[in-house]
Amino acid sequence: MLEIEDIHVNRGGTHAVRGLSLTVGRGEIVSLIGANGAGKTTTLSAVSGLLRPRKGRILYRPDETAGAIDLTAMKAEQIVAAGISHCPEARQIFGNLTVTENLRIGAYLRRDAEGVAKDLADIHRRFPILEERGSVPGDKLSGGEQMMLAIGRALMSRPKLILFDEPSLGLAPILVEQIFDILEAVRADGVTVLLVEQNAAMALDISDRAYVIEAGEITLSGTGRELATNADVQRAYLGAA
Amino acid sequence: MTFPYLLDQLVNGLILGSMYALVAIGFSMIYGIVRLINFAHGDILTIGAFAGLAAFASADLPFPVVILIVLVAGAVVGMVIERTTFRPMRGSPQVTGFIASLAVSIILENLAIMILSAQPRTFHIPAYLNTLVHLGSVSVRVIDLTIVVLAIVLMIALVTFVRFTRIGIAMRATAENYDVARLMGININRMIMLAFAIGSALAATAGLMWGAKYGQISPLMGALPGLKAFVAAVIGGVGSISGAVLGGYILGLAEVLFVGLLPPALSGYRNAFVFGALIIVLLVLPNGLLGRNQETRA
Amino acid sequence: MSGRDTFLPKFAALALIGAGLVFWARSVLDPYALSIVMFVGINIILAVSLNISNGFTGLFSLGHPAFMTIGGYMTAILVMPAARKGLMLPDLPAFLAMQEWSFLPALVAGGLLSALVAVIVGFPVLRLRGHYLAVATLGLIFIVQSLAVNLDGVTRGALGLSGLPSLTTTWWVYGFVLLTLFVCWRLKHSSLGRTMLAIRENELAAACLGVKVARTRVFAFALGAFFAGIAGGLWVHVVTLISPDSFSFGLAFQLVVMVVVGGTGSITGASLVAAVLTLATEFLKPVEESLNLYGASQIAIAVGVILILIYRPAGLFGTAEPQPLNLIKRLGSRHTSPANSPE
Numbered sequence: 088m089l090e091i092e093d094i095h096v097n098r099g100g101t102h103a104v105r106g107l108s109l110t111v112g113r114g115e116i117v118s119l120i121g122a123n124g125a126g127k128t129t130t131l132s133a134v135s136g137l138l139r140p141r142k143g144r145i146l147y148r149p150d151e152t153a154g155a156i157d158l159t160a161m162k163a164e165q166i167v168a169a170g171i172s173h174c175p176e177a178r179q180i181f182g183n184l185t186v187t188e189n190l191r192i193g194a195y196l197r198r199d200a201e202g203v204a205k206d207l208a209d210i211h212r213r214f215p216i217l218e219e220r221g222s223v224p225g226d227k228l229s230g231g232e233q234m235m236l237a238i239g240r241a242l243m244s245r246p247k248l249i250l251f252d253e254p255s256l257g258l259a260p261i262l263v264e265q266i267f268d269i270l271e272a273v274r275a276d277g278v279t280v281l282l283v284e285q286n287a288a289m290a291l292d293i294s295d296r297a298y299v300i301e302a303g304e305i306t307l308s309g310t311g312r313e314l315a316t317n318a319d320v321q322r323a324y325l326g327a328a
Numbered sequence: 329m330t331f332p333y334l335l336d337q338l339v340n341g342l343i344l345g346s347m348y349a350l351v352a353i354g355f356s357m358i359y360g361i362v363r364l365i366n367f368a369h370g371d372i373l374t375i376g377a378f379a380g381l382a383a384f385a386s387a388d389l390p391f392p393v394v395i396l397i398v399l400v401a402g403a404v405v406g407m408v409i410e411r412t413t414f415r416p417m418r419g420s421p422q423v424t425g426f427i428a429s430l431a432v433s434i435i436l437e438n439l440a441i442m443i444l445s446a447q448p449r450t451f452h453i454p455a456y457l458n459t460l461v462h463l464g465s466v467s468v469r470v471i472d473l474t475i476v477v478l479a480i481v482l483m484i485a486l487v488t489f490v491r492f493t494r495i496g497i498a499m500r501a502t503a504e505n506y507d508v509a510r511l512m513g514i515n516i517n518r519m520i521m522l523a524f525a526i527g528s529a530l531a532a533t534a535g536l537m538w539g540a541k542y543g544q545i546s547p548l549m550g551a552l553p554g555l556k557a558f559v560a561a562v563i564g565g566v567g568s569i570s571g572a573v574l575g576g577y578i579l580g581l582a583e584v585l586f587v588g589l590l591p592p593a594l595s596g597y598r599n600a601f602v603f604g605a606l607i608i609v610l611l612v613l614p615n616g617l618l619g620r621n622q623e624t625r626a
Numbered sequence: 627m628s629g630r631d632t633f634l635p636k637f638a639a640l641a642l643i644g645a646g647l648v649f650w651a652r653s654v655l656d657p658y659a660l661s662i663v664m665f666v667g668i669n670i671i672l673a674v675s676l677n678i679s680n681g682f683t684g685l686f687s688l689g690h691p692a693f694m695t696i697g698g699y700m701t702a703i704l705v706m707p708a709a710r711k712g713l714m715l716p717d718l719p720a721f722l723a724m725q726e727w728s729f730l731p732a733l734v735a736g737g738l739l740s741a742l743v744a745v746i747v748g749f750p751v752l753r754l755r756g757h758y759l760a761v762a763t764l765g766l767i768f769i770v771q772s773l774a775v776n777l778d779g780v781t782r783g784a785l786g787l788s789g790l791p792s793l794t795t796t797w798w799v800y801g802f803v804l805l806t807l808f809v810c811w812r813l814k815h816s817s818l819g820r821t822m823l824a825i826r827e828n829e830l831a832a833a834c835l836g837v838k839v840a841r842t843r844v845f846a847f848a849l850g851a852f853f854a855g856i857a858g859g860l861w862v863h864v865v866t867l868i869s870p871d872s873f874s875f876g877l878a879f880q881l882v883v884m885v886v887v888g889g890t891g892s893i894t895g896a897s898l899v900a901a902v903l904t905l906a907t908e909f910l911k912p913v914e915e916s917l918n919l920y921g922a923s924q925i926a927i928a929v930g931v932i933l934i935l936i937y938r939p940a941g942l943f944g945t946a947e948p949q950p951l952n953l954i955k956r957l958g959s960r961h962t963s964p965a966n967s968p969e
Binding site: 135136137162163164167168172173175179181182183184188191192193195196240244 | 498511514515
Binding site for chain 2: 686750751753754756757758760761762764765766768769771772773775776875876879882883886919920921922924925927928929931932935936939
């Protein structure tokens with residue numbers, strides 16, 4: 088569904104991503120794991136259009152039958168319209184907007200009022216706290232609540248592919264479990280997931296396939312299970328002796 | 329000090345406050361969305377006044393049409409300024425943008441003097457707007473009432489737009505975080521332009537009101553009111569629309585009462601008073617009365 | 627520091643050359659042209675001194691005109707014959723009314739008064755940053771104007787003081803230009819100057835290193851005000867009059883242009899642009915008149931500023947002091963200076 092071909096991306100003057108390629112298949116959960124500063128966020132930003140690759144291509148096939156769309160030079164707003172949603176790092180919900188407004192703005196591009204209302208109800212069902220605190224400004228929520236809001240907001244555009252940037256960052260372990268359950272539920276609903284994480288253990292646990300990124304390049308790839316049992320990965324990212 | 333005199337001053341304060349509020353809203357909207365002080369904002373007031381004068385003079389247009397023309401003129405000028413000066417500055421340090429907007433102000437003022445000559449002109453309004461209306465012990469002109477009512481109507485319309493409509497929410501989102509707004513599919517260039525258009529339209533309307541109220545306009549008339557409206561926006565909290573409204577009325581009333589109630593010897597200090605108030609507010613209440621700390625932007 | 631040991635001889639040599647030029651100008655040019663030369667010099671003093679606060683220390687101050695007004699009035703009042711003072715300025719305190727000073731002490735007094743005001747006003751106001759500071763200093767201009775208009779027993783109000791003796795000569799201006807350049811140059815290459823640059827670049831880091839940030843900022847502000855006050859005194863005795871709106875917002879913009887376009891932190895840059903701008907405005911005046919397009923030069927300058935801000939935001943020279951030989955090379959190349967415009 089998504090093919091990243093040998094992209095080079097600069098971020099803030101540094102050559103953050105160097106010749107990176109990866110693919111995401113329809114209906115999969117694919118993880119990109121690596122340390123701080125390895126280039127994970129840069130990669131996601133290149134896909135969602137916040138950054139433009141200097142070289143390389145990013146191709147996207149929204150449906151089985153449709154042709155490939157070249158995302159490389161597209162603007163972020165257009166990429167959203169094509170069905171890709173990016174849940175950014177540190178959640179970044181709109182503090183000045185209420186919870187419900189945050190959710191509604193996720194559906195900004197949609198024209199089907201009934202569909203939006205239904206999706207909103209679904210999200211309320213999945214995250215009852217968001218309905219309870221509907222008119223609370225976003226910046227008054229706790230970290231875990233904000234993460235749920237960010238996920239809900241990303242879902243409101245009814246995307247075909249969601250990019251998650253370190254959803255577990257800064258959350259208590261019990262919340263982290265919940266978040267990863269939600270990610271699996273999202274995939275079960277038919278949405279493809281590209282997940283970027285420092286928490287390698289949990290990410291690999293739910294992933295169909297995964298890639299390891301170091302200093303802007305992919306160093307390893309395989310299925311989730313393969314990488315989880317890989318000795319190097321265990322030593323570097325999974326805390327094994 | 330008689331009661332009718334005090335009432336008279338209050339009414340004048342309300343009228344001045346309405347005008348300051350409209351201009352202050354524009355400042356706050358623009359500041360809120362691009363984090364830059366638009367120094368040329370006061371000059372848009374001037375443009376509105378002259379547009380109004382032209383509209384009145386050219387044909388026997390009904391007042392609502394004149395208002396519409398002025399709104400459109402202001403919006404257009406605002407959008408041009410955004411596109412030519414502010415958009416290329418996006419991402420530059422604060423101070424660079426400020427200097428650029430100073431430059432725009434100088435350009436507009438000199439253009440106005442060149443095209444319109446520095447002489448003040450009388451602002452003619454139709455006779456029916458000049459008729460007196462008696463409310464209890466106070467008499468006001470119809471135009472005075474119209475100014476306050478129009479200001480309130482515009483403010484309510486704006487607040488409704490910003491709070492409840494899809495685009496209004498999108499504007500607020502853009503003001504908070506450009507990148508994430510784009511991730512929602514929002515075209516931030518359009519939102520920014522819209523903010524400039526609305527803010528400038530309101531400032532232009534204030535210019536129309538100013539001309540109608542004081543009967544005289546000149547090419548440099550907007551500079552000082554523009555600065556004072558900035559003070560009002562700061563008092564209320566820059567970036568907050570309701571703050572701008574509050575600040576506008578507080579400043580309008582304070583200025584009129586300052587002049588009206590203190591001995592005449594001190595009334596020449598009205599500008600010093602306003603700017604002194606600015607400095608004090610900036611030091612004591614940096615976020616104004618209703619503002620939030622808006623200095624960070626992702 | 628390279629260059630410091632050769633500084634004094636270099637400076638003395640340049641000063642002598644300059645003195646020669648002044649001597650030549652005085653013998654060759656007519657009084658009107660000479661007054662232009664004087665304005666160039668005064669603008670250099672203004673631009674270079676504004677560089678201390680805006681350029682080196684990164685404070686965005688628009689307040690120079692206010693200090694020029696203060697300095698100008700003080701100098702004019704001190705120089706004025708006592709009899710005249712009694713007539714025109716009835717509310718002047720007795721001890722002032724009796725003074726009749728010569729030019730130099732009066733100028734210095736004007737500068738010192740401006741500096742004093744800057745210190746008093748500076749401690750509160752300089753807590754602000756960025757464009758808020760800019761607007762606050764702009765407010766200073768209005769407040770000073772307001773005081774000048776209303777305290778008419780002391781300043782003769784809106785009428786201003788006219789018929790002042792034309793005491794300023796090219797030599798006076800030249801002398802103070804030399805003084806300003808000397809002080810600023812030494813400052814820039816001293817540890818205090820480096821402190822100022824540090825504050826401009828990263829205030830928090832500077833504070834963590836033990837820099838007394840507030841004090842340094844006020845000092846920079848006051849030093850700039852001192853020279854602005856002197857410049858005001860000099861100016862006023864060229865045009866032989868002063869009024870509350872002699873030095874206003876338009877001048878503030880022009881000065882900021884000189885600093886920003888010349889390069890925030892570059893003494894040479896600021897001086898160059900000051901000179902060029904003054905001369906350009908002067909030469910464009912007859913053009914404006916013939917085309918009946920008053921204000922066109924202002925518009926052209928403003929457009930130029932916008933273009934420079936878009937394409938060369940660090941100004942023409944950034945913080946660098948170009949050597950004459952590198953000058954042409956630098957201007958031609960895509961030279962980005964390490965320092966940015968002040969926050």
